[in-house]
Amino acid sequence: MQKILAIISVGIRQMVADPVQMMFLLALPILMTWVMSFLPVDAYEMAILGVLVMFVALNLITSAGGYILEEKETGTWQRMRASTTSYWHIIIGYFIRLFVTGLAQALILLLSSKYLFGAPWQQGYWATVLVLSIYIFAMTGVGLFLAGFVKTQGQVQALAMGVVMVGTMLGGVFFPIDNASPFIRGIAQISPQSWAATALRDLLTAGGSLSLLMGPLLWMGGIGLVLLAGGVTKLQMEG
């Protein structure tokens, strides 16, 4: 337990001490949320949720993949693996740290949207946290999967950008796609960013019921679990 806590806290302190990371994590998405708030009211709600799901995904995929690669490069990963701390403790520590930073980032963005930029949300908070948690879980899975199979920081960045940009931009998050080509609508069907943004909007604005979202949530959770298991197993085999 001590060991897991130490891994979580070192990771978070490393991150908080780095101004560039903090800018990417919070300052940039808050700025973009502010810009989006000038959109006409029917587009803007979806757009600020789009900013949220996009930055949370970018953060989780790049950091889950990036942190482990970085630690392998500096050798702190190997030093942990040479210690008496078990592999599972290390992975649980990483996972919790990623999950907590992702959730904190998402909540800060939600709160700033509501209280700084006037998003008209009044309801569905618990369901929102649940949807966010599953989304964050899935994105952490993608990141840890990349960590197991990808060799350089550049590859992590490129893949994260690809997955997230396609999922967000073509997923109908920033502009309506009802009249778009079947190809684009197909992407929206499978894009986790699109699901998450839509689910969040339904919950926060329309007071939609969680039971209608069960299918997509299970699907997202399942994908996350499979990728997580794959990445974690691969990392263990590599030592």
Place this chain on the structure above:
Amino acid sequence: MSILDVKDLKKSFGKNHAVRGISFMVAPGEIFGILGPNGAGKSTTLSLIAGLLRPDGGRVLIGDYDLHLEPQNAKKMIGIVPQEPALYPMLSAEENLRFWGTINGLRPGDLANSVKRVLDIVGLSTRARDRVNTFSGGMKRRLNIAAGLIHQPRLLIMDEPTVGIDPQSRNHILETVANLRDNDMSIVYTSHYVEEVEHLCDRVAIMDHGHLIKEGTLTDLLSHGHRHQTLHLHLHGSSKTLQDLIAQLPGVEQVLTENGHMRINAVEAEPIMPNVLQLVKQSGASISNIRLEKPNLESLFLQLTGRGLRD
């Protein structure tokens, strides 16, 4: 009883046989040096001992524990000092050490004292609260050693801890290592610097292409075979006649002269020195520099492999 017993250890990366079946033992309180050029397989050997790589064959005993069968007990006894400092740059020296202490199973109550102890050992007490990314290369390497010592291991594994740092930090590290040994720590120390290994290590293994090609105390190694000593003279006004006269002295085996630099190979150089000096004086030449080279690990490596350590 030995603290480390390595038997027939093997590791390949694809077709690259990095470690090809090596065996050695390290006694308690001993510095065991592994000397070899880049790519010899030193780091791979240490990774195998630290349990970071799974060997293709052979076994590692640490104290009484087989690393493969009882990794927890075995790993508790080892501290590692990786080739590149493995630290968190955004955290302070103290925060780093507390972390590595926790990861290695120290209880929270013991952390403060342990951190203080190891910072003292490496001479960084005054920089405890400074961030690692403000440290010089030498200081990072010292902190890297401290992190390996935090849980008071019986065996410290050091991978080229002095590569690329300033002479002052280097001397500090060499002193630290010698002190650790004097406090009964066992150390495996890899290097491609002959002087360091000669100065520091109680026993030395010479490694090349994944093999340990020679192992023993320094004296053992250097008395290996029929070794020559070389007398180097830098001369003004040397002549062919002088060279021939010196070559005829009893005990001299070979004389080579190049640009006024005369190399005299002899079984033992000291006894022939008075005669050499007298011949030089008689010939009218003058000596600007004179040096006696005894057999060292560098020349031994050259003799064993036909190559230098640093090419």
